[in-house]
Amino acid sequence: MDHSSKRGDRPGVSRRDFLRGTGAAATAVASLVKVPGVEAQEAKSGADVVAIGPGPVKLSLEVNGTTMTTNVEPRVTLLDALRNYLDVTGCKKVCDRGTCGACTVMVDGKPIYSCTMLALEAEGKKIRTAESLIDGGKLDPVPAAFVACDAQQCGFCTPGFVVAMRAVLDANPKATPAEVEKGLAGNICRCGTYEQMRHAIEDLCKAGGK
Amino acid sequence: MATKWPENRRVIGTNVPRLDGPEKSTGKAKYSYDINRPGMVYGVIVRCPHAHAKIKSIDTSAAEKMPGFRALHLIAREGTELYYAGEDVLAVAADTEEHALDVARAVKVEYEVLPFQVKESDALENDRKTLAPLGPRRERDNLRPPQTQESDEFADGMKNAEVTVTGTYGMPVISHQCLEAHGLVAEWGADGGLTVWASTQAVVGTADALARHFNTVHKMDMAGKVKCITHYMGGGFGSKFGPDVQGIACAELALKAKAPVKLMLDRASEITTAGNRPSAYGKVTIGGKKDGTITAFEADTWGTPGTGAARTVGPLPYVYLFQHKVKHTVIRLNLGNQRAMRAPGHPQSCFFTDCALDDFAAKIGMDPMQVRLRNIPPDDVNAKNTDPLSYPAMRGTLYKKQIEIAAQLSGWANKWHPPGKGGDGPIKHGIGMALHTWGGFAAGPNDVTVTISSDGTVLVQTSTQDLGTAQRTVNAIVVAEILGLEPKDITVQIGENPFGRSGGSGGSTTCPSQAPASLLAAVKARDEMFAVIAKKLNAKVEDLSITKGKVVDKASGNEYEWKKACALLGTSRPRGVGTWSGAEAAKQANAGLSKGGVGGVQVAEVLVDTETGVVRCKQIVAVQDCGLIINKLACESQVAGGVIMGLNYALFEELIADRATGRIVNPDMEFYKLGGINDMPKIIVHMIDMPERGVIGIGEPPTISTHAAIGNAIFNALGVRVPETPFTPDRVLAALAKGAK
Ligand code: FES
Ligand code: FES
Numbered sequence: 001m002d003h004s005s006k007r008g009d010r011p012g013v014s015r016r017d018f019l020r021g022t023g024a025a026a027t028a029v030a031s032l033v034k035v036p037g038v039e040a041q042e043a044k045s046g047a048d049v050v051a052i053g054p055g056p057v058k059l060s061l062e063v064n065g066t067t068m069t070t071n072v073e074p075r076v077t078l079l080d081a082l083r084n085y086l087d088v089t090g091c092k093k094v095c096d097r098g099t100c101g102a103c104t105v106m107v108d109g110k111p112i113y114s115c116t117m118l119a120l121e122a123e124g125k126k127i128r129t130a131e132s133l134i135d136g137g138k139l140d141p142v143p144a145a146f147v148a149c150d151a152q153q154c155g156f157c158t159p160g161f162v163v164a165m166r167a168v169l170d171a172n173p174k175a176t177p178a179e180v181e182k183g184l185a186g187n188i189c190r191c192g193t194y195e196q197m198r199h200a201i202e203d204l205c206k207a208g209g210k
Numbered sequence: 211m212a213t214k215w216p217e218n219r220r221v222i223g224t225n226v227p228r229l230d231g232p233e234k235s236t237g238k239a240k241y242s243y244d245i246n247r248p249g250m251v252y253g254v255i256v257r258c259p260h261a262h263a264k265i266k267s268i269d270t271s272a273a274e275k276m277p278g279f280r281a282l283h284l285i286a287r288e289g290t291e292l293y294y295a296g297e298d299v300l301a302v303a304a305d306t307e308e309h310a311l312d313v314a315r316a317v318k319v320e321y322e323v324l325p326f327q328v329k330e331s332d333a334l335e336n337d338r339k340t341l342a343p344l345g346p347r348r349e350r351d352n353l354r355p356p357q358t359q360e361s362d363e364f365a366d367g368m369k370n371a372e373v374t375v376t377g378t379y380g381m382p383v384i385s386h387q388c389l390e391a392h393g394l395v396a397e398w399g400a401d402g403g404l405t406v407w408a409s410t411q412a413v414v415g416t417a418d419a420l421a422r423h424f425n426t427v428h429k430m431d432m433a434g435k436v437k438c439i440t441h442y443m444g445g446g447f448g449s450k451f452g453p454d455v456q457g458i459a460c461a462e463l464a465l466k467a468k469a470p471v472k473l474m475l476d477r478a479s480e481i482t483t484a485g486n487r488p489s490a491y492g493k494v495t496i497g498g499k500k501d502g503t504i505t506a507f508e509a510d511t512w513g514t515p516g517t518g519a520a521r522t523v524g525p526l527p528y529v530y531l532f533q534h535k536v537k538h539t540v541i542r543l544n545l546g547n548q549r550a551m552r553a554p555g556h557p558q559s560c561f562f563t564d565c566a567l568d569d570f571a572a573k574i575g576m577d578p579m580q581v582r583l584r585n586i587p588p589d590d591v592n593a594k595n596t597d598p599l600s601y602p603a604m605r606g607t608l609y610k611k612q613i614e615i616a617a618q619l620s621g622w623a624n625k626w627h628p629p630g631k632g633g634d635g636p637i638k639h640g641i642g643m644a645l646h647t648w649g650g651f652a653a654g655p656n657d658v659t660v661t662i663s664s665d666g667t668v669l670v671q672t673s674t675q676d677l678g679t680a681q682r683t684v685n686a687i688v689v690a691e692i693l694g695l696e697p698k699d700i701t702v703q704i705g706e707n708p709f710g711r712s713g714g715s716g717g718s719t720t721c722p723s724q725a726p727a728s729l730l731a732a733v734k735a736r737d738e739m740f741a742v743i744a745k746k747l748n749a750k751v752e753d754l755s756i757t758k759g760k761v762v763d764k765a766s767g768n769e770y771e772w773k774k775a776c777a778l779l780g781t782s783r784p785r786g787v788g789t790w791s792g793a794e795a796a797k798q799a800n801a802g803l804s805k806g807g808v809g810g811v812q813v814a815e816v817l818v819d820t821e822t823g824v825v826r827c828k829q830i831v832a833v834q835d836c837g838l839i840i841n842k843l844a845c846e847s848q849v850a851g852g853v854i855m856g857l858n859y860a861l862f863e864e865l866i867a868d869r870a871t872g873r874i875v876n877p878d879m880e881f882y883k884l885g886g887i888n889d890m891p892k893i894i895v896h897m898i899d900m901p902e903r904g905v906i907g908i909g910e911p912p913t914i915s916t917h918a919a920i921g922n923a924i925f926n927a928l929g930v931r932v933p934e935t936p937f938t939p940d941r942v943l944a945a946l947a948k949g950a951k
Binding site: 073075076080083084087089090091092093094095096097099100102129130131133134137139140143144146147148150151152153154155156157158159162181182184185186187188189190191192193194195196197198 | 227228230231232234235236237238239240241243244246252306307308387388389390391442443444445447474476477677678679680843844846847848850851852853854855858878879880884885886887888890892893895
């Protein structure tokens with residue numbers, strides 16, 4: 001991962017302490033820290049090891065065009081960093097394991113489950129959340145179609161769907177309704193707003209995603 | 211003169227996009243889960259991993275030394291007996307969510323593991339008595355004494371039957387699976403007051419319950435000092451009526467930590483501990499004549515409410531008034547307690563009745579729609595005189611009309627075929643129907659306040675909550691109608707208990723309680739406004755009226771733009787408080803403002819792959835009445851949502867307990883299935899508007915009959931009954947294999 005090279009000068013604990021201190025999430029972080037010649041399981045000495053955590057490290061994210069900084073432990077997911085540390089709460093925490101899509105955000109234009117990405121992995125990338133789809137009173141056509149067709153009830157799943165749909169239409173403004181639906185296959189709504197969502201998709205596709 | 215709904219309605223009954231739609235769809239709306247308070251810390255609950263155990267010891271010494279530890283609250287003690295895997299032991303708080311989880315992991319609890327039972331069939335075979343002592347005799351029995359009921363002429367009905375059919379049917383325990391988990395943020399103020407931002411269906415009830423807890427346990431005086439805020443909430447479906455264990459624990463932690471605490475359940479806890487829909491299994495026998503007349507209905511049913519003791523089925527027989535004999539046995543198991551779930555008991559009752567009816571129709575070789583038409587309950591003659599707007603007075607006429615509309619919209623006449631004649635290839639077509647009923651009456655008192663200001667703004671305040679029904683928009687539509695404005699001109703504030711009384715949003719009671727209260731409040735505020743400005747206009751109060759955007763003086767013929775008329779108010783702020791309740795609705799003089807008692811008919815069409823067992827639902831028609839419709843757009847989306855939930859019951863949902871460990875094996879969203887957009891059929895909603903009845907709630911009825919309609923459609927496709935939901939490929943293939951024998 002490209003950001004690992006930027007952390008060379010960070011104060012940190014040794015890899016061994018790091019692995020001992022935390023669990024599975026930490027192992028995932030460890031694999032991010034690429035140090036030539038050092039196997040993940042075995043560090044010969046502390047000197048040549050560049051490691052981060054387990055304590056908080058500086059995190060800088062570009063969210064909706066604004067740079068935001070905070071300190072998080074390396075095990076913190078992008079979802080938790082956004083919600084708990086940066087107060088960006090349009091992405092919702094529901095399953096927290098990559099099933100429901102409520103946490104969907106765009107990372108460099110691609111829709112991803114922010115609960116399955118570590119916050120540090122997102123450094124240097126452009127993060128876009130549902131909040132970017134309203135500017136003053138002006139609504140982006142995707143949420144506007146959701147509102148007009150009443151494709152939301154409790155609304156807890158809705159920002160995730162809206163981001164996923166925006167991403168599909170950004171990638172292919174000529175997408176057919178079937179293609180848009182395919183792009184929403186990773187999102188779940190409990191209130192059952194799919195029929196109204198189809199009305200919204202139809203309207204959006206007719207208008208070329210605008 | 212009693213206030214009535216306006217006869218010519220300009221806004222009511224039209225398609226009004228929900229007012230808070232833009233905030234919700236763009237993530238700007240702050241749900242309880244989204245509240246971040248300065249200095250806030252995070253709470254986590256430590257839970258028992260065993261299905262039945264006694265706590266031997268609790269050691270928190272290591273946990274309390276963990277980084278970030280802030281507070282500890284014991285829910286259970288040494289010696290406490292716990293009755294299901296996931297039951298609450300204690301709660302901890304730490305400065306970050308990560309630390310809170312670390313602290314929780316460092317708590318050491320030793321258990322004496324005790325025998326448990328998590329399967330209905332096991333308990334029926336051998337009651338191991340593994341539940342909490344109950345009743346005066348302190349019985350630990352898992353099987354409760356059966357409840358039975360028999361109508362006077364049941365025996366004759368069975369005797370007169372020319373044909374009898376017996377079938378078994380069942381529905382497993384399922385989860386509410388609210389996307390916003392149960393939970394809250396709790397914060398104590400310097401004045402000793404407690405504020406909670408809770409994900410709840412009962413704002414007032416939650417505040418009251420928290421006050422009661424601190425009054426009783428801590429001998430505090432919390433009267434008027436607990437504020438509950440629920441501006442937005444992410445689904446409840448019957449499972450969120452109070453602070454629950456986590457609500458009390460969170461407020462306790464906040465008191466000890468001297469900091470605001472957020473405690474939201476994680477997904478696994480949400481599913482295993484925050485309520486579920488109880489299971490229901492049963493054997494049903496229908497007896498009747500070869501012309502389709504059903505003469506007797508017998509049902510022996512059982513199900514588990516988990517550790518609770520509540521019945522797991524609703525009225526039986528359902529909708530129809532057959533001569534009947536019914537028995538129900540509650541089976542207590544070491545599983546999370548059931549909670550009300552969208553039309554409690556009704557989907558279960560509907561499934562038993564409507565599936566058995568189709569099996570009977572098949573046996574006598576009749577179209578099940580004709581059997582329904584022959585057996586729907588007739589209009590009640592007495593009710594026609596005493597209460598002509600009531601459900602009993604119109605049920606026969608109503609169902610006949612609804613069945614006809616559903617048949618026409620679904621193309622029943624052309625699509626229905628005898629069961630098992632769903633085509634020659636491996637993919638079979640089928641169509642099925644089911645009926646339901648629900649109340650949807652106004653409930654306890656709801657207060658709505660409408661205030662008009664001299665700048666023309668109108669403020670509506672009420673403590674009720676919006677579960678996703680576009681409640682704010684209901685209030686705005688009604689007030690806009692009366693004041694000649696548009697819904698977007700009205701500012702609506704909801705979800706704060708200081709705004710007055712309101713009941714929990716259960717039983718589809720919110721709209722029929724809130725809409726009339728809004729009407730009364732708006733009329734009062736308008737009349738008070740007239741009283742103030744009449745003098746300044748040299749007009750008589752009785753000559754003033756409102757049309758779209760204007761106040762009109764009938765005597766002079768003068769018209770005043772709304773804002774100009776309001777400008778005359780000066781410093782006075784006309785204010786009207788409207789209160790509505792079931793008691794108000796029951797008064798003769800108030801007839802026509804709100805009502806209850808609805809019918810509904812659904813028709814499902816499926817394609818079943820007999821090689822893979824996969825069921826695809828192609829189309830569902832839902833015909834539904836709900837009195838006076840306030841917002842057509844939101845009403846239809848509510849009905850479609852109900853249908854989709856019913857489809858999930860039919861095809862996907864099942865909470866699976868493991869016999870060996872007593873734990874739920876799928877407390878998640880990958881193995882606890884819910885349909886996505888690609889699984890959805892075309893849904894056709896047809897609302898029957900009956901404005902003369904007044905407002906009726908719509909949240910629950912449309913979810914009741916869907917799974918039975920789908921079950922009957924599968925039966926129509928295959929000619930064999932798949933007896934239990936969800937209709938997964940393995941169950942379909944098993945039924946086919948059994949049918950082939
Ligand atoms: S919360 Fe990330 S996919 Fe469900
Ligand atoms: S609108 Fe409630 S979960 Fe989708």
